[in-house]
Amino acid sequence: MKSDRESGHGAGQRTRFDPVNPYWASFLDQAGLDMTGARGDGCYIETADGRALLDCLAGFGTANLGHAHPALLARFGEALQRTSLNVFPFECADAQRALAEKLLALSSRRYQKVFFATTGAEAVESAVKFAMTSTQRSDVVSFRGSFHGLSMFSSFVTGNPFWTEALPWKPGNVHHVDAANFAALEDVLSSRKVAAVVFEPVAGSSSAQHWTADTSARLAALCRATGTKLIADEVYCGLGRTGTWFGIDAIGTNGVATAAPDMIVVSKGLTGGLVPLSAVLMNDGDFDAVFGAPGKAKVQGSTFGGNRLAIHCGLIVLDLVEHGRLVENAAAMGALIGERIGERFGSRLTLHGQGLALSVALDPQLDISMTDVWLDLIDCGVLAMPNSASPDSLRLSPPLIFGMNEVEVLIDGLDEALQE
Numbered sequence: 001m002k003s004d005r006e007s008g009h010g011a012g013q014r015t016r017f018d019p020v021n022p023y024w025a026s027f028l029d030q031a032g033l034d035m036t037g038a039r040g041d042g043c044y045i046e047t048a049d050g051r052a053l054l055d056c057l058a059g060f061g062t063a064n065l066g067h068a069h070p071a072l073l074a075r076f077g078e079a080l081q082r083t084s085l086n087v088f089p090f091e092c093a094d095a096q097r098a099l100a101e102k103l104l105a106l107s108s109r110r111y112q113k114v115f116f117a118t119t120g121a122e123a124v125e126s127a128v129k130f131a132m133t134s135t136q137r138s139d140v141v142s143f144r145g146s147f148h149g150l151s152m153f154s155s156f157v158t159g160n161p162f163w164t165e166a167l168p169w170k171p172g173n174v175h176h177v178d179a180a181n182f183a184a185l186e187d188v189l190s191s192r193k194v195a196a197v198v199f200e201p202v203a204g205s206s207s208a209q210h211w212t213a214d215t216s217a218r219l220a221a222l223c224r225a226t227g228t229k230l231i232a233d234e235v236y237c238g239l240g241r242t243g244t245w246f247g248i249d250a251i252g253t254n255g256v257a258t259a260a261p262d263m264i265v266v267s268k269g270l271t272g273g274l275v276p277l278s279a280v281l282m283n284d285g286d287f288d289a290v291f292g293a294p295g296k297a298k299v300q301g302s303t304f305g306g307n308r309l310a311i312h313c314g315l316i317v318l319d320l321v322e323h324g325r326l327v328e329n330a331a332a333m334g335a336l337i338g339e340r341i342g343e344r345f346g347s348r349l350t351l352h353g354q355g356l357a358l359s360v361a362l363d364p365q366l367d368i369s370m371t372d373v374w375l376d377l378i379d380c381g382v383l384a385m386p387n388s389a390s391p392d393s394l395r396l397s398p399p400l401i402f403g404m405n406e407v408e409v410l411i412d413g414l415d416e417a418l419q420e
C-alpha cells in the first residue's frame, strides 16, 4: 500500500470548490482524483492529466450506457432542438404517455399508473405520500443501513443516522428495523399505523442487506396481511442494472405474484445520467387516492417533474438499453465477474449483489483496509467507491455496456491493489 499519496491537485482543488463545497476537495485529494475537464468514452474516463480510468462507478449507477454514447447523444441532441420552453402538462403528454406505457409494459403490466418526478428522493417521498393518502396511516418503516435520498423526509427514511444526526428536528413516524428481524417488523406493522415499508431489493450504498425470494415474499405477505403498502426503492437497482428490468425480479419475486410490491420507484438509469428524471409505478387505487377527486389534478408534482427533455431522454435510453440487449449483458457480465473473482481471489474477496449492481467485501481476517484497496485501485486505473453504509465494502456499478475486456481489467486491477 502506498502510504504517502500526493495528488498534486490539493490547492487547486480547494480553490475550485470554494464557493460550492470546499470539503469535497479533501475527499478527491485523498483519492488523487481531479476530474476537472475529464472526458468520457464508453466505459472509460480520461482525466485532464491524461490518465485513463475504467469507470466501475458510472455516476453511482446512472451512466448505464457509459460515456458519450454516440446514438444517445445524436438522438438526444435532436430532441433538444425540438424542445420548446415549457414544462408538463401543457406540451408533452404524448411523450409522457409513451414513456409511462413503456415502463408499465416492462413491469409486465403489474401496475397501471406512472407518476413522474425529478430526483430519486422526490420520487421516494412521493411514493410515501401516495401510500399515506391511500391508507390514511401516518408511519413509515425502512431498514437499517438503507439509503433512500437526502431531501428532508427521505433522509429520515434512509436507515443511517449519519445523514440526520446534525438535525435538531426528527419526525416521530419513521421506524428503522434490521432487515433480518421479522419479529421486530411484525411487531411494528401489527400496530396498523404503518402506511408503507420502503426497501431496496438490491441495495446500492449498503452491501449489508440481501433480500431473497423467500425473505421478500415474507415481507410482502406481512405487508399485505397488515394493509401496509410495500414500496420497492429501485432508484439504483432498477431498469436493467441487476440483469433483469427490475431488481425485484432479480431476487426472484417474479414468479410469486403476491410478492410484487405495491409501488416501484426508479430513477438513476432512466436517462443514462444525462438529465434528472424519476418515476413511481403503482396501481390505479393508490394513484386515485391522491389525484382522483375534483380539483386535485395538481396536488402532487414539481416544476421539472417529467419535463419534455427528460422524458424524451428516458424514451431514447430505454430503447437503446432494450435493443442493445444490455439487461442480458448486465446479467452475463455480473456472472462473469463473480466467476473471475472466485477463481482469482478465493475467500479473500466476497461478491454481493446481482448483475452489475455489485459490491466486493474483504475477508475480515485479512489485515487490509478497503480504503487502501480503493485508493490503490484508482492508481491501477480502476474507479470504484467504498459503500457509504459499509465502508469495508467497495461498490461496483459499471455501465451496462461493460464487456469481457473490461471484466479482465477490473480483475487485474483488484489483484494489483490487493498485492501492493
Ligand SMILES: Cc1ncc(COP(=O)(O)O)c(C=O)c1O
Pocket (backbone or CB within 6 Å): 060, 119, 120, 121, 122, 124, 147, 148, 149, 150, 200, 204, 205, 233, 234, 235, 236, 237, 267
Ligand atoms: C436506493 C436509492 N434511493 C434513493 C436515492 C436518492 O436519489 P437522488 O440522489 O436522485 O435523490 C438514491 C441515490 O443514491 C438511491 O441509491
